[in-house]
Amino acid sequence: MDLGLFLQQLVNGFSLGSMYALIAVGYTMVYGVLRLINFAHGDIMMVSAYAALFCIVGLDVPFLGSLCLAMLFAMAVGIATDRIAYKPLREAPRISLLITAIGISFFLQNFFNLLFTSTPRAFTPPSYFERPVSIGDLSMSFGNLLVPLLTLLILIIVLLILYKSKYGIAIRALAFDIQTVNLMGIDANRIIAMVFALGSALAAVGGVFWASMYYSVAPTMGTLIGLKAFAAAVLGGIGSVVGAVIGGLIIGLSEVLAVAFFPEISGFKDAFAFIFLVFILLFRPTGILGINFEKSRF
Secondary structure, three states, X not given: OOHHHHHHHHHHHHHHHHHHHHHHHHHHHHHHXXXXXXXXXXXXXXXXXXXXXXXXXXXXXXXXXXXXXXXXXXXXXXXXXXXXXXXXXXXXXXXXXXXXXXXXXXXXXXXXXXXXXXXXXXXXXXXXXXXXXXEOOEEEEHHHHHHHHHHHHHHHHHHHHHHHOHHHHHHHHHHHOHHHHHHOOXXXXXXXXXXXXXXXXXXXXXXXXXXXXXXXXXXXXXXXXXXXXXXXXXXXXXOOHHHHHHHHHHHHHHHHHHHHHOHHHHHHHXXXXXXXXXXXXXXXXXXXXXXXXXXXXX
């Protein structure tokens, strides 16, 4: 493989990994606050992609407007999921929350399968997504360049919210002790709803960009993507926002480069995320940036 082709695959890997990272941040924030693996998170990404498709095709809304509306819809779904399914189980054993999350995932998949059938729907991105961009000898589409840059910007915004705003202070305090936060006069349920809203909005961005890069949406699209994003969150260190982004990039890069170097095993590319995760966790069980939850959050 020559240098030019390697750099091209590197860009593709960063683009794919950035989409995993956007979804993984939502996983890690919910876990950091509630110790809950929200397995419905990948399906919220799917719901957002359908919402954007409906806005573009049915309402003739421009792409950026559709993205914003999809984010708002995802935030509403995330908050509703917390209020209806998770809030009544705050004091229940963790296994009850986990089973509920799996149930919500199946409900969303089957509900959208009923609404739109299992046939994938075509998703046409804006023309500028496919516009070629040249940097020296390297050529890429504008979409492949936009996704990593947007992920970096979103990471900075999330970190500023967590560490420079009063809501971020409340989120980090809540992650330590919900009961103490309630005693201080802070509505813990409202802060938890904000966490779900923020994580769902990031999943919406990842879902809309995924549909734009791969030109389709389907009711089951969130299952495998969500599992890979969860693997990215664990790989980077569950509970760490920066770790989730690093984990997403590593999994995206390993998946793309493995197929590029060994095309004969391309049929097994979906397994690379989990194989890589197993090897990393053998040597560092808490992930790359694993957090000591007794001392810090995010």
